[in-house]
Amino acid sequence: MPPIRHIFLDDGDVMNDNAVRGPQWQRLIGEFFVPRLGGTMEAWAAANTSIVDEVDGRYWSALSAGRPGDAVWREYNIDWLRSMAAEVGVQVPDDDDDCHALAQTAIGFIRPRIQSAYPGAIEAIKRLAADKYELYTASNEHSEVLQAYLEGMGVRHLFRAFYGPDLVRAIKPDVAYYERIFADSGVDPAASLVLDDKLSHLESAAAAGARIVVVSTDAPLDGEVPVIRALADLPALLASERLE
Structure with missing residues (x-):
């Protein structure tokens, strides 16, 4: 892998x-x-x-x-x-x-x-970019809306593309949504990690070949799918190599 x-x-x-x-x-x-x-x-x-x-x-x-x-x-x-x-x-x-x-x-x-970023989310995004991960959105929001939110957070420049359903003519949880964003971005799904708060969306991402992590404050930590409580926890999870 x-x-x-x-x-x-x-x-x-x-x-x-x-x-x-x-x-x-x-x-x-x-x-x-x-x-x-x-x-x-x-x-x-x-x-x-x-x-x-x-x-x-x-x-x-x-x-x-x-x-x-x-x-x-x-x-x-x-x-x-x-x-x-x-x-x-x-x-x-x-x-x-x-x-x-x-x-x-x-x-x-x-x-x-709009100022609604979770505590530590902006810092985590900056850390991921500094660690040379390529960042993309995978949202059901319009791509222009995503850019505006990220501009307000001060991290828009750290993302390579802003995927919403308008760009791929599909919505989550359709597997086609993920297949199309992987194809459009030219990435290897097997080298890709998708984060979402909805397991049904992540199951589709996994079906398209990606690795997945649930972001949830109440999902059990001992399930089959890795769970973090907040985006702020992602750099530590990646450093632990538990996803490799």
Whole structure:
């Protein structure tokens, strides 16, 4: 088995804490849209919470159907903004291009301001890069969104590519998602390590030939799949050679 040289990191609940990120998202949505479209901070926060699962579901379904990522992302942005505005009771631009541009501007405002990295995660990423591991994302977030989050963390420059479903027209836990990111990056799956908080995703990564580690605060430590409690623990696990 070759040594591990490539590391693919999930974002939510691996690098960033979704429980911390969600409230920040809701506050920043209000900060951006209230001065531009009206409504209240509370109404925008509630609207985002109300519509996000349904809008995300339509986005992932379209990508799973193999539709081009750029077109689906444009539709997602329009759907996201119009769905929230309908809940808040305010008007958005009628023109799709204008609506998309406003949504993109909002996302560009919000994403880099999010500060939800787990303690020690940024330091771990820097240590992995210093140890000459090639770093990639492996997330169900859009590739542009991932870049913005990592820019806000100050580590974007340490990643070689930012894999989201828009780039490979597949979503986790499909095995095709991992097969396509390994093929696109040109890496040997056997020399690759995938970290995720969801075992179903990791099982697909393993089926595509990679080694896997679960990031979980409550998974048993004596199971078949290696477990770490936080990304901050990964450099020590790699140094122990228990994955080789």
